[in-house]
Amino acid sequence: MSVDQKMDSGRRQLLVATSAAGGVAAVATAVPFVASLTPSERAKAAGAPVEADISKLAPGEMMTVEWRGKPVWILRRTPEMLASLDKTDAAVSDPESAKEMQPEYAKNKSRSIKPEYLVTVGICTHLGCSPSDKFKVGADSGMGDDWHGGFLCPCHGSKFDLSGRVYKSMPAPDNLEVPPHKYLSDTTILIGDDSKA
Ligand code: FES
Numbered sequence: 001m002s003v004d005q006k007m008d009s010g011r012r013q014l015l016v017a018t019s020a021a022g023g024v025a026a027v028a029t030a031v032p033f034v035a036s037l038t039p040s041e042r043a044k045a046a047g048a049p050v051e052a053d054i055s056k057l058a059p060g061e062m063m064t065v066e067w068r069g070k071p072v073w074i075l076r077r078t079p080e081m082l083a084s085l086d087k088t089d090a091a092v093s094d095p096e097s098a099k100e101m102q103p104e105y106a107k108n109k110s111r112s113i114k115p116e117y118l119v120t121v122g123i124c125t126h127l128g129c130s131p132s133d134k135f136k137v138g139a140d141s142g143m144g145d146d147w148h149g150g151f152l153c154p155c156h157g158s159k160f161d162l163s164g165r166v167y168k169s170m171p172a173p174d175n176l177e178v179p180p181h182k183y184l185s186d187t188t189i190l191i192g193d194d195s196k197a
Helices: 003-037 041-045 079-091
Strands: 050-053 062-067 070-076 117-121 132-134 150-152 159-161 181-185 188-191
Touching: 050 062, 050 070, 079 159, 117 188
Parallel strands: none
Antiparallel strands: 050 188, 062 070, 070 117, 132 150, 150 159, 181 188
C-alpha cells in the first residue's frame, strides 16, 4: 500500500466516524422535534385548529368534529332547510346574532360563511347539554305541526332552528356558538382559526 493509499484509507475512516457521530446527534435531536410537531391529542386539547373534510357530506346530513374537547356540528343544508329560516325568523330571539360575541360571518340569517353549511358548537347555551337534531318537519317531527326543523335540548327544552338560533322564551339565553373557522378549499374547513393570513 502506498503512502497516498494509507492517507486515503485513514481519511475515509475519519469521515465515516464523523458522519456516524453526526447521525447519532441528528437522531437525538430529531425525536423531541418530531414529537412536538405531531398533531397529537394533547395539542388538540390545547386548542389547535382541526381540519374537517366535508367532501362526503350529502345535503341534509350533519357531521361532528371535535375541537377543544367540544362537538362542532357541520350541517349541509338543503334549499328547503335554508328556506325554513325565513319562516323561523320572527320566532327566534336574536335573528341576526346581533347581541352576541360571535364572528362577523355569524351575524346573518344563515349564520355562516357559505349559507349551505352551518358550522356551530353543539352545546346548549343554557347549562351545556348537547341538543338533539330534529330535522323532520311538521307533525312527523313530534315537535308540533309548525316545526320547521332544528334542534331540541333535552335538558330543559330549549329549541333552536336550523341556524342554531334559539327560539324566544327558552331557558337558553343565546344562539348556539359559531366557532372561528374558514374554508381551506371547497371541501375542507379549518375549525378554530379564521385568520386571513
Ligand atoms: S341545558 Fe339546554 S335547555 Fe338547559
